[in-house]
Structures are given as C-alpha cells and as structure tokens.
Amino acid sequence: MEATHALWLLAVPITALGVAALARRFGVSAPLALVVAGLLAAVAPGAPEFELDPEFVLFVFLPPLLFSAAWESSLPNLRENARPVGYLSVGLVLFTTLAVGYLAYLIVPGLPLAGAFVLGAIVAPPDAVAAVSVAQRLGLPRRVVTVLVGESLFNDATALTAFRVAVAAAVGEGFSLLVGGERFLYAAVVGAVVGLLAGPPLHWLRSRLDDPVAENAVALLAPFAAYLIAEALHASGVIAVVVSGLYLGHRFSTSPAVTRLIGHSFWKVTIFMLESVVFLLIGLQLPGILAGLSGRHPLTLVWWALTVFAAVVATRFLWVFATALAPAVLARRRARKGDRSLDARELTVVSWAGMRGVVSLAAAFAIPVTTHDGQPFPERDLIHFLTFTTVLGTLLIQGVTFPALIRLLGLGGERERYEDAVAEAGAQHAAARASLDRLEALTADEEAVDEQVVERLRTIAEHRQLKAWERLGGGTAPGGQEVPTAVYRRLRREMLAAEREVFIRMRDERRIDDEVLSRVLHELDLEEVALSLD
Structure with missing residues (x-):
C-alpha cells in the first residue's frame, strides 16, 4: 500500500509537467489545463484523495x-x-x-x-x-x-x-x-x-x-x-x-x-x-x-x-x-x-x-x-x-x-515592442561606441597588441552595434534577403553544431574524457545561447 501511495505521489508532478508542457506547446492556458486534469484525475477509479496542506x-x-x-x-x-x-x-x-x-x-x-x-x-x-x-x-x-x-x-x-x-x-x-x-x-x-x-x-x-x-x-x-x-x-x-x-x-x-x-x-x-x-x-x-x-x-x-x-x-x-x-x-x-x-x-x-x-x-x-x-x-x-x-x-x-x-x-499590438526595439537599438549603438572607444584607449597604451586581435574585437563591437537596428526590419533586408547579422547567426550555429559533433564523437571514441567534453560543450552552449539572444 505504501509503495502504491508513493507511486501516486510521483504521478502528481509527472502529470503536472506533462500537461503543462502540452498546454504550452499548443498555446492553451496551462493553469486551466492543469486544473481540469486534476479534476479528471480526482474522479478516476482508484485515485486516492489528496488533501491540500495549507x-x-x-x-x-x-x-x-x-x-x-x-x-x-x-x-x-x-x-x-x-x-x-x-x-x-x-x-x-x-x-x-x-x-x-x-x-x-x-x-x-x-x-x-x-x-x-x-x-x-x-x-x-x-x-x-x-x-x-x-x-x-x-x-x-x-x-x-x-x-x-x-x-x-x-x-x-x-x-x-x-x-x-x-x-x-x-x-x-x-x-x-x-x-x-x-x-x-x-x-x-x-x-x-x-x-x-x-x-x-x-x-x-x-x-x-x-x-x-x-x-x-x-x-x-x-x-x-x-x-x-x-x-x-x-x-x-x-x-x-x-x-x-x-x-x-x-x-x-x-x-x-x-x-x-x-x-x-x-x-x-x-x-x-x-x-x-x-x-x-x-x-x-x-x-x-x-x-x-x-x-x-x-x-x-x-x-x-x-x-x-x-x-x-x-x-x-x-x-x-x-x-x-x-x-x-x-x-x-x-x-x-x-x-x-x-x-x-x-x-x-x-x-x-x-x-x-x-x-x-x-x-x-x-x-x-x-x-x-x-x-x-x-x-x-x-x-x-x-x-x-x-x-x-x-x-x-x-x-x-x-x-x-x-x-x-x-x-x-506591436507599438510598444517597436518603441522598445528603437530604444534598444539606440542603447546598443551607444554601448558599442563606448566599447570601441575603450578598445582604442587600451591599444594606444599597449604596443605589443596583435592587429588581428584588435580588428576582430572591432568587428564584434560593430556587429553588436548593427544587430539591434537590423532587428527593427524583422531580420530581413529590402527584397526579402537576410541581413548580415542574421546570416552570421545562421552560419555560426551550423559551425557550432559541427564542432559539437566532433567533440561528442571523440568522447565516444575515448579520445577525450567526459570532463573535457562537459567543459568544451559549456563554452559552445554559452555562445549558442548568446546567438539566440541576438
């Protein structure tokens, strides 16, 4: 009996998560779907009585x-x-x-x-x-x-x-x-x-x-x-x-x-x-x-x-x-x-x-x-x-x-979202400008900085400066073409997927340890999350 009761207790969170996930997927009100599911479960034959402890x-x-x-x-x-x-x-x-x-x-x-x-x-x-x-x-x-x-x-x-x-x-x-x-x-x-x-x-x-x-x-x-x-x-x-x-x-x-x-x-x-x-x-x-x-x-x-x-x-x-x-x-x-x-x-x-x-x-x-x-x-x-x-x-x-x-x-409507996007674009522009100014100040004081490193940092700052403005156009340029930042995100995701496949294959072949895999996958995941937020 105790094992049966424990299984019923386990069924509560499992059912809740399953119903909530389906509701989110199909755009249904999750609270309403969960309450209805609870009602149906409560009257199911053999269901125990769950008393809410206040x-x-x-x-x-x-x-x-x-x-x-x-x-x-x-x-x-x-x-x-x-x-x-x-x-x-x-x-x-x-x-x-x-x-x-x-x-x-x-x-x-x-x-x-x-x-x-x-x-x-x-x-x-x-x-x-x-x-x-x-x-x-x-x-x-x-x-x-x-x-x-x-x-x-x-x-x-x-x-x-x-x-x-x-x-x-x-x-x-x-x-x-x-x-x-x-x-x-x-x-x-x-x-x-x-x-x-x-x-x-x-x-x-x-x-x-x-x-x-x-x-x-x-x-x-x-x-x-x-x-x-x-x-x-x-x-x-x-x-x-x-x-x-x-x-x-x-x-x-x-x-x-x-x-x-x-x-x-x-x-x-x-x-x-x-x-x-x-x-x-x-x-x-x-x-x-x-x-x-x-x-x-x-x-x-x-x-x-x-x-x-x-x-x-x-x-x-x-x-x-x-x-x-x-x-x-x-x-x-x-x-x-x-x-x-x-x-x-x-x-x-x-x-x-x-x-x-x-x-x-x-x-x-x-x-x-x-x-x-x-x-x-x-x-x-x-x-x-x-x-x-x-x-x-x-x-x-x-x-x-x-x-x-x-x-x-x-x-x-979309009016306030558009205003937010405009404000974000202005803020991104000002922040990118400040980061470029800081880069110029730092490289001016350091003589042994590789120019390729500096150029790459400039490119990243300019990309961040442009992405918010491009987002105002919905990610497409006139004529329906992808804007540069959208192309960058799409291609970079494919590159990250290729890298991930290599790391996993090398782990499966025992050429790297799981600890190494976790560390490199974490770095890839952080970059992919950053791309999804762009």
Whole structure:
C-alpha cells in the first residue's frame, strides 16, 4: 500500500509537467489545463484523495513563487504605478472581502457574519500568473502588465491578514475595527521592515561568494528566510518575501554574467515546476470538498456558487472603474506629473484579469476545524466548496476568454515592442561606441597588441552595434534577403553544431574524457545561447 501511495505521489508532478508542457506547446492556458486534469484525475477509479496542506502550500509554494515574481519585476515601474497597484492590492482586496462576505451572509442561512467575511477574504486575492503570461505574450501595454504584476505581489498579504482577523472573530477571539486595523498595519509594516533588513546582508553575501552556484543558492534561501522571520514576529511573511525579492532582483544586474545565466534558468525551471504542481493540486481537491456537502441540495449549492462568483467579478469591475474616476484635483496632479491614467480598454482588461488560484484554496483549508468553545467552525465545508467553485469559475470563464478580450479591444499590438526595439537599438549603438572607444584607449597604451586581435574585437563591437537596428526590419533586408547579422547567426550555429559533433564523437571514441567534453560543450552552449539572444 505504501509503495502504491508513493507511486501516486510521483504521478502528481509527472502529470503536472506533462500537461503543462502540452498546454504550452499548443498555446492553451496551462493553469486551466492543469486544473481540469486534476479534476479528471480526482474522479478516476482508484485515485486516492489528496488533501491540500495549507501550511505546506503557504511555506513551500508561496514564498518562491512570490520571490521569483518580485525578482523579475521592475522596481522603478512599480514605483511609478504605486497608486493603481495600492488601490488593487489593498483597497480592492478589502472591498471584495466586505462586499462578498456581506452578500454571502445575506444569501446563506446560518452563516454568521464573521464566517462570511472569512469567505470574502479567501476569495479576494487574484492569482495573476495566467493573466500576466497572456498579457506579455499578446503585447499588452507595459503599464497594464506592471499593474497586474504589482497587484499579485502584494494582494496575498492583504488577503491573508484580513483572513486571520476574520477567523479570529469567527472562532470567538473578539473583533473590532480598531484591533483589525492595528493587526493589519503591524503585519504590513513589520513585514516590509523584515524584507528590507534581509535584502542588504543577503546581497552583501552573494556579492562576495564569487561562486555562481553558491550565489544562486543564497537566492533560493532568501524567500524562505524572509518568510519565516516575518511569520515568527507575527507579521506578513508575504510582504517580507516580496520586498526582499524586489531589493535583490533590482541589484541582480550587477552580478557576474555566469551567475545571471544560471539564476535565470534556475528560477524558470523552479517556477514552472511549482506552478504546474500547484494548479494540478487545485483540481485534485474536488472529492474532499464534495464529501462534506452530501446533505445540501445541488440547486441551492449552484445558486450560491454562481452568486459568489458573480459578486467576485462584479466587485472588481466596480472598484477598478470607480477608483479610475478619481477626484478632479488628483487628475490634475497626475497630469502635471505626466502620469497617464489607464483608458477604458485597459481598465476593462484589468477588471477581467481576476483569476483566483492556490492562495485562496490554501487559506480555505487553513480554516480551523472548531471554534474556541469546541463547536464546529460554522459552514467550513461550504466555504471550501464556494472557494473551489470561485477558483474554477474564474479560471474557466475569465481564463479562457482573456486572450480573446485583449484581441477584441485591440490592445495586443506591436507599438510598444517597436518603441522598445528603437530604444534598444539606440542603447546598443551607444554601448558599442563606448566599447570601441575603450578598445582604442587600451591599444594606444599597449604596443605589443596583435592587429588581428584588435580588428576582430572591432568587428564584434560593430556587429553588436548593427544587430539591434537590423532587428527593427524583422531580420530581413529590402527584397526579402537576410541581413548580415542574421546570416552570421545562421552560419555560426551550423559551425557550432559541427564542432559539437566532433567533440561528442571523440568522447565516444575515448579520445577525450567526459570532463573535457562537459567543459568544451559549456563554452559552445554559452555562445549558442548568446546567438539566440541576438
């Protein structure tokens, strides 16, 4: 039995990776495909029941997922969009908690107000993984993507803090707005301080290790350290992780080249694995959730689920458009600062990008089983069910239609990408010019420099100077011919392939050792990766 159970556990990541890979290959929403696969696996004959451990999710999955997102985020862009990010990650979460919670209190007989607010806090935070990936692929304006990313970084902290306050009231610890506000401010401020204090020493340590593997190991440790320290202080571990990730990611550009290459690859693989497994686990929760609802009428459950889902979607639309219509004085201030507000099309996209995910389910399963007086927590199974249907509904309805909505509104364009390409070309030109000037200064002081070496270095700098401008033409010259840099990349890749074949053949013939092969292949791989980035 133990071996069978172990095989089922092994099947979870294998299935998750297989489904995610197929979804990426065919352009299907990976989170949605994984949830559906989990649903199908959950009802398969002989499948064991997988219960989501909330502590495991909140500690093992959430910190690296948030840290990676913060690591790759632009700190200057987030600063420039602090107002809309704050409106969504704090204001919208609290508004959704109150609105959805009060509605649930009105429509569900026997659900106390504190328990209803627990449900509201659980379904309040969107998971922007799917939305951001689609937005980036379809070329949404950078500001829209920044707002969605910023919201996803901080809204979990707001929701989990509101959840803890609501649970405390529901189990009989007592509640007041003053106490709730104090808890929220303490969690946010202390969590941010922990993140800020954790960032500099970790960056100092990484910058002095001079070992790419060890430097990235420190980065892997960072989210768990920040989360644990903040939680030990009863503060927001989520905010601590995000702040430390923003700090370290902003300074990652000063790390050595090999460290950056390993780091980017490591985080891509890690996040792909974690996201795949976690969305599959969402679908696998169905049997356990349905088990506690056997006494409920199916039509009543459907009515409650549809109402809560509609409320979650409607509150986001209402809040996004209401906060966009700021007082005229604020609009004049933003105009003076050059801060362009999102237009109606962009606001619609932001409003529809409200897919829920694993944080909501983890919070739902973290609800205590009993209150302080030993009574069962009111409607715990129902809250699980309404959370699951809301997550599934947002992934199915909003997740499937999100790309079509972007195309329908005409927001998935190439204008910003073209502007980026022009800016990159100008930067490449200036950088190449600086490198040539540095080369001339160095060779002027050194008499015994081979002219062929100097000429080769000049050619490399000129190639780098031209490639960005040629990219603006799509890699083709007038008449459909390849531009010189495209020809160079194509021919050089073929040359590298020929070299690789020789090295592998010599290893197979035992003329060189595997250690030698690994070293030379690493050099070839680095050059080929550089060519693919050209």
